[in-house]
Amino acid sequence: MSSPKIVMLGAGNVGYHLSQALEEVGCSIVQVYSRTIERAKHLAETINTDYCTNLSAIYTEADLYFLAVPDDQILPVAQQLKGYIHTNALIVHCSGATPGAVFADLYSNYGVFYPLQSFSIEKSVHFQQIPICIYANKQEAQQLLEGIARKISRQVHLIDDKQRAILHVAAVFVNNFSNYLFHIGQDILEQEAISFELLKPLIQMTVDKIQNNDPKAMQTGPASRGDQATIQQHLDYLEKRPEYQKIYQLLTQGILNNHTSTS
Amino acid sequence: MSSPKIVMLGAGNVGYHLSQALEEVGCSIVQVYSRTIERAKHLAETINTDYCTNLSAIYTEADLYFLAVPDDQILPVAQQLKGYIHTNALIVHCSGATPGAVFADLYSNYGVFYPLQSFSIEKSVHFQQIPICIYANKQEAQQLLEGIARKISRQVHLIDDKQRAILHVAAVFVNNFSNYLFHIGQDILEQEAISFELLKPLIQMTVDKIQNNDPKAMQTGPASRGDQATIQQHLDYLEKRPEYQKIYQLLTQGILNNHTSTS
Numbered sequence: 009m010s011s012p013k014i015v016m017l018g019a020g021n022v023g024y025h026l027s028q029a030l031e032e033v034g035c036s037i038v039q040v041y042s043r044t045i046e047r048a049k050h051l052a053e054t055i056n057t058d059y060c061t062n063l064s065a066i067y068t069e070a071d072l073y074f075l076a077v078p079d080d081q082i083l084p085v086a087q088q089l090k091g092y093i094h095t096n097a098l099i100v101h102c103s104g105a106t107p108g109a110v111f112a113d114l115y116s117n118y119g120v121f122y123p124l125q126s127f128s129i130e131k132s133v134h135f136q137q138i139p140i141c142i143y144a145n146k147q148e149a150q151q152l153l154e155g156i157a158r159k160i161s162r163q164v165h166l167i168d169d170k171q172r173a174i175l176h177v178a179a180v181f182v183n184n185f186s187n188y189l190f191h192i193g194q195d196i197l198e199q200e201a202i203s204f205e206l207l208k209p210l211i212q213m214t215v216d217k218i219q220n221n222d223p224k225a226m227q228t229g230p231a232s233r234g235d236q237a238t239i240q241q242h243l244d245y246l247e248k249r250p251e252y253q254k255i256y257q258l259l260t261q262g263i264l265n266n267h268t269s270t271s
Numbered sequence: 272m273s274s275p276k277i278v279m280l281g282a283g284n285v286g287y288h289l290s291q292a293l294e295e296v297g298c299s300i301v302q303v304y305s306r307t308i309e310r311a312k313h314l315a316e317t318i319n320t321d322y323c324t325n326l327s328a329i330y331t332e333a334d335l336y337f338l339a340v341p342d343d344q345i346l347p348v349a350q351q352l353k354g355y356i357h358t359n360a361l362i363v364h365c366s367g368a369t370p371g372a373v374f375a376d377l378y379s380n381y382g383v384f385y386p387l388q389s390f391s392i393e394k395s396v397h398f399q400q401i402p403i404c405i406y407a408n409k410q411e412a413q414q415l416l417e418g419i420a421r422k423i424s425r426q427v428h429l430i431d432d433k434q435r436a437i438l439h440v441a442a443v444f445v446n447n448f449s450n451y452l453f454h455i456g457q458d459i460l461e462q463e464a465i466s467f468e469l470l471k472p473l474i475q476m477t478v479d480k481i482q483n484n485d486p487k488a489m490q491t492g493p494a495s496r497g498d499q500a501t502i503q504q505h506l507d508y509l510e511k512r513p514e515y516q517k518i519y520q521l522l523t524q525g526i527l528n529n530h531t532s533t534s
Contacts, residue, residue: 079501105493105501124469126476126491133476139469165469174463175470177505181515182456182470183477184492185522186449191486191529193445200437206387206402206428207438207445208482213389213396214446215478219471223454228389229447230368238342238368242440251525252444258521259448262514266454 012071012152016040017085019047021127022102023076024054029135031055033159039067063088072152074121075101082106090114098149104176107169108143119144119153122172123161126183135160141167141175192252224266231263275334275415279303280348282310284390285365286339287317292398294318296422302330326351335415337384338364345369353377361412367439370432371406382407382416385435386424389446398423404430404438455515487529494526 014035016027019042027037039058042048052059060066066089073093077085082101089099098117101110104124111118122141127133140157142164144150150166157164167175190211194204217226230238239260246253277298279290282305290300302321305311315322323329329352336356340348345364352362361380364373367387374381385404390396403420405427407413413429420427430438453474457467480489493501502523509516 079498105504125473126480128480128489131480137472139472141469163469163472167465171463171465173504173508174459175465176501177508177519178456178459178465178470179473180492180505180519181452181459183473184490184494184526185518186452186474187477187481187486187490188522188526188529189444189449189452190481191490192525193441194486196437196441196444200434202430202434202438202441206404206426207441209400209402209426210388210442210446211449211478211481214450215474217389217391217394218450218453218474223450223457226391227447227450227454229443231447235342238439241368241436242443245436245440251528255448255521255525256440256443258518259451262455262518263447263451265514266451 011036012156013038013067013069014072014074015067015070016051016074016076017066017089018042018074018076018102019044019051020076020078021129022123023074024051024129025127025133025135026074026076026102026123027051027055029133029160030156031057035156035159038070041066063092066092068093070097072156073097073099075099077101079103079106083110086111086114098144098152100144100153104141104172104179107173108145109169112145117144117146117149119149120167120169120172121153121157122167124175124179136162139163139165141165141172143168143172192255196249196252227263227267229263231260232267234264234268274299275419276301276330276332277335277337278330278333279314279337279339280329280352281305281337281339281365282307282314283339283341284392285386286337287314287392288390288396288398289337289339289365289386290314290318292396292423293419294320298419298422301333304329326355329355331356333360335419336360336362338362340364342366342369346373349374349377361407361415363407363416367404367435367442370436371408372432375408380407380409380412382412383430383432383435384416384420385430387438387442399425402426402428404428404435406431406435455518459512459515490526490530492526494523495530497527497531 014037016023037057040051041060045061048059048061075082099115100119100121104122108120120143124139138161140161142153142157144153277300279286300320303314304323308324311322311324338345362378363382363384367385371383383406387402401424403424405416405420407416
């Protein structure tokens with residue numbers, strides 16, 4: 009199959025960026041679907057294709073259907089879609105949190121095409137740097153997905169449902185939770201009218217350091233050197249922010265355990 | 272005072288990089304001191320100056336003494352140094368965690384010169400991007416420090432002891448604690464033989480997003496959208512790692528509170 013016909017369901021962050029990346033490498037997106045007409049139209053115009061806002065109008069003869077919809081919409085959309093499309097179509101979702109097996113009772117060819125990145129509409133992305141985790145229930149389907157993935161990214165990984173679930177847990181720690189720590193840092197400074205800008209170079213360095221080193225080896229700060237006096241000062245300061253004090257205590261304890269049990 | 276004579280005490284991460292930055296803009300470092308002869312010698316050769324390994328050999332007539340030593344060495348070194356140098360010298364430390372007032376009973380001119388960055392010997396730094404937080408107990412001393420700081424950095428801030436203590440708490444959250452979360456992410460993946468490389472683009476994006484946006488507005492993930500099903504799946508998976516499960520619970524609760532109380 010040289011140029012499979014693709015339908016993109018969902019025109020949110022993932023659907024929008026993925027469609028553009030696919031279109032740029034010459035994949036044939038024959039239609040996009042979104043319940044929200046503005047989104048459907050905007051994406052269709054961006055990649056110069058057709059759109060629909062109702063599944064009854066879906067293009068029935070595509071080879072590959074991407075479900076780039078919210079996690080809780082994957083199963084309902086897949087169920088409705090079944091009534092319209094041909095039975096040999098390959099159907100995939102783009103979610104890190106949902107098993108591929110969600111399709112098992114509905115379709116004979118299914119899989120997952122999960123770009124491991126946090127997308128937002130306004131921020132352009134370079135797909136070549138984004139790891140794409142693929143999975144399919146059949147060999148032929150897997151080859152199709154792998155071929156498409158390798159066109160848009162240099163990092164393609166075969167990742168099964170169990171591995172992807174673990175990746176998603178780890179992603180929550182490194183992405184969602186670190187972002188929350190950045191928010192806490194900003195919040196603490198704002199209470200005292202100090203600009204968050206002062207911390208940005210430090211944040212960038214924290215990330216630069218782990219590009220070529222294990223985070224554990226790069227750990228610095230009062231906890232990693234067992235500096236109880238500074239830890240106590242910080243806990244005292246955080247008395248008036250008990251929710252942050254708890255977080256400080258727990259993460260400090262984790263670092264202390266880590267750096268005393270093995271050093 | 273056009274070119275103050277400077278002595279750098281300490282040849283660790285901060286002393287090493289700060290000395291180089293000062294030397295590059297033409298500041299006159301007349302001597303470096305470290306108890307460790309290899310370090311003292313290496314830094315002195317790097318910036319082409321003299322060194323000593325004993326405070327009794329310190330250059331007594333400098334205008335400015337930098338104490339780039341570990342936090343718990345600042346007071347002892349300052350006390351010993353007092354016996355050797357002239358009484359009008361300006362003495363500063365480079366610590367985020369120590370008040371400038373630590374010098375109050377010893378010296379008449381003192382201050383702080385705190386580059387807000389996490390340094391390591393092997394990683395070169397661009398001082399122009401690093402915020403430098405200065406403080407001095409007298410106007411003239413403050414002007415001297417400010418002049419030097421502006422030579423090496425575009426970001427110079429007058430920060431008093433209280434503000435610097437708060438900055439240091441916030442820095443622990445955004446730097447030390449995020450690095451620990453990166454370690455947890457790596458640890459979770461390694462248990463399942465998945466490469467940490469898969470998460471690095473996501474980590475970089477997390478930081479890119481807050482360059483021009485508030486972290487709170489950039490918060491994503493199961494907690495920010497109140498996705499209890501995914502949260503529960505993740506907690507179940509973490510049953511075998513109770514220390515990580517606790518951290519997951521606490522940070523998730525923080526994000527939930529944050530995004531339900533104000534949205």
